Amino acid sequence: MGACAIPMYTRPTDFKHPLGILADSDLLSQESARGYLSVLGKSQFNRVVVVIGGRQLSAAALIELRAHVAQGSGLIWEAAPGHDCRLQLATLGVRTLPPFPVSAFENLYVRYSNPKETLVRRFESITPVREECGTGLAHYAGYSIATKRRVGSGRVMFLGSMLGPHLLAEDREARVLARHLLSSGSTSW
Amino acid sequence: MKKSIGDNLFPPGLDFQAGLKLLKSAGYDGVELWLGDRPWFQMSTTDADVTRMYRQIRDTGLEVSDVANSLDWKENISARDPRQQQAAIRHIERQIEVAKLLNCDAILIVAGLVTSECPYNEVYNRCVEALRRLAGTAAKSRVKIGVENCCAEQKFLLSPREFNAFLKDVNSPWVGIHLDVGNIHDTGFAEQWIEMSGPHITCMHMKDVLKHRGRCGEQSVYTNIFLGDNNWRAIRDAISKVNYDKWLVAEMERKYQYAPDQQIFDTAKALDRVMAGTL
Numbered sequence: 001m002g003a004c005a006i007p008m009y010t011r012p013t014d015f016k017h018p019l020g021i022l023a024d025s026d027l028l029s030q031e032s033a034r035g036y037l038s039v040l041g042k043s044q045f046n047r048v049v050v051v052i053g054g055r056q057l058s059a060a061a062l063i064e065l066r067a068h069v070a071q072g073s074g075l076i077w078e079a080a081p082g083h084d085c086r087l088q089l090a091t092l093g094v095r096t097l098p099p100f101p102v103s104a105f106e107n108l109y110v111r112y113s114n115p116k117e118t119l120v121r122r123f124e125s126i127t128p129v130r131e132e133c134g135t136g137l138a139h140y141a142g143y144s145i146a147t148k149r150r151v152g153s154g155r156v157m158f159l160g161s162m163l164g165p166h167l168l169a170e171d172r173e174a175r176v177l178a179r180h181l182l183s184s185g186s187t188s189w
Numbered sequence: 190m191k192k193s194i195g196d197n198l199f200p201p202g203l204d205f206q207a208g209l210k211l212l213k214s215a216g217y218d219g220v221e222l223w224l225g226d227r228p229w230f231q232m233s234t235t236d237a238d239v240t241r242m243y244r245q246i247r248d249t250g251l252e253v254s255d256v257a258n259s260l261d262w263k264e265n266i267s268a269r270d271p272r273q274q275q276a277a278i279r280h281i282e283r284q285i286e287v288a289k290l291l292n293c294d295a296i297l298i299v300a301g302l303v304t305s306e307c308p309y310n311e312v313y314n315r316c317v318e319a320l321r322r323l324a325g326t327a328a329k330s331r332v333k334i335g336v337e338n339c340c341a342e343q344k345f346l347l348s349p350r351e352f353n354a355f356l357k358d359v360n361s362p363w364v365g366i367h368l369d370v371g372n373i374h375d376t377g378f379a380e381q382w383i384e385m386s387g388p389h390i391t392c393m394h395m396k397d398v399l400k401h402r403g404r405c406g407e408q409s410v411y412t413n414i415f416l417g418d419n420n421w422r423a424i425r426d427a428i429s430k431v432n433y434d435k436w437l438v439a440e441m442e443r444k445y446q447y448a449p450d451q452q453i454f455d456t457a458k459a460l461d462r463v464m465a466g467t468l
Contacts, residue, residue: 107422107423107426108380108423108426109426109427109430118430119426119427119429119430120430171384172387172388172431173387173430173431
């Protein structure tokens with residue numbers, strides 16, 4: 001896992017900090033992490049873990065992460081383009097489908113309906129999620145691509161199209177959406 | 190959103206009243222008035238005349254979307270000649286006065302003309318200074334100054350990031366961008382300008398652009414909505430994304446050679462499709 005400035009986790013199992021980001025080491029994931037940091041740094045959020053990509057999360061780390069969430073934390077899992085995270089997400093009860101590439105001629109925007117109506121640019125690859133495994137948050141091209149569900153006392157939110165890079169790019173609507181998503185105390189979870 | 194079109198597009202031979210009736214019959218909600226373009230609306234037009242025009246507009250069932258001007262290309266706030274610059278400030282102040290008389294909250298200006306004689310940085314600083322002064326007048330009248338992005342023609346403020354920095358330097362909520370989705374040519378994408386300008390958009394001009402053509406000589410790059418290279422679905426989505434809910438104002442450069450009133454009707458239908466998102 002790439003080490004980044006606080007509140008980044010340096011190890012996949014280091015969930016003692018109440019707030020943190022665990023990002024893959026590729027440039028896009030790190031960019032996404034900086035996007036979340038730019039939002040986290042300006043507001044009061046607590047007990048939220050953001051996982052970006054999660055390519056290198058071991059089975060043991062996932063079990064630990066699940067236990068952490070079940071104790072009352074929020075988890076945002078952002079799929080990295082092209083990474084099939086079906087097996088990993090299954091540990092958290094989220095059933096995703098294989099990612100699909102998006103043609104440049106299709107719609108540019110993902111439509112979020114929850115927790116706030118928002119249009120956010122999509123990335124080149126999108127990971128759909130089965131509707132029945134939680135409450136739908138966003139759609140693209142007829143697919144549900146973001147969902148939230150309870151895990152014990154905590155919550156898991158899966159985003160099938162990256163949001164973090166838009167936060168770094170100062171997309172106003174994306175930043176408002178992210179603040180809503182990150183508000184762990186919010187009833188919208 | 191509401192749809193409007195300029196009085197500079199009234200077909201030849203129509204007077205102001207007949208032009209308004211044509212717009213109403215085509216389904217427009219409003220009209221954009223161009224100071225200095227048609228005989229009925231000049232710098233010499235008195236307040237009493239403007240009030241009479243407003244009554245005609247209201248009686249026809251229309252509103253004024255915004256007050257534009259065609260004078261900035263000759264008298265610009267970036268001019269080195271103080272008389273020209275003063276003339277520009279005066280006609281912009283007149284736009285603000287008139288907008289108030291017309292119960293309208295936005296004007297359109299072209300700020301800054303970069304030429305080989307008048308370089309970019311000089312134009313930039315002069316425009317910022319002039320707009321800071323004009324912002325006070327705009328604030329008192331509660332009329333927003335929309336600076337249009339005539340990027341290629343002005344050779345000024347060529348990207349949305351640059352435009353945002355410019356507005357930040359002017360630093361007034363009464364000065365924003367009158368965003369023309371056709372003026373971006375092949376140097377960018379209208380939907381990205383909309384996304385980045387968001388809350389600073391005072392009004393929007395709608396037209397299409399033939400990006401591959403470039404502006405060479407007298408050959409126009411602008412065309413009717415849906416005939417050019419703009420990505421209208423993306424533009425419509427971007428409008429939703431930033432929650433823009435004000436006027437869409439059609440502005441055509443190339444006009445129909447025959448049945449010119451048909452262009453008014455065709456454009457109204459195209460604007461309806463944009464607003465409804467049926468693209």
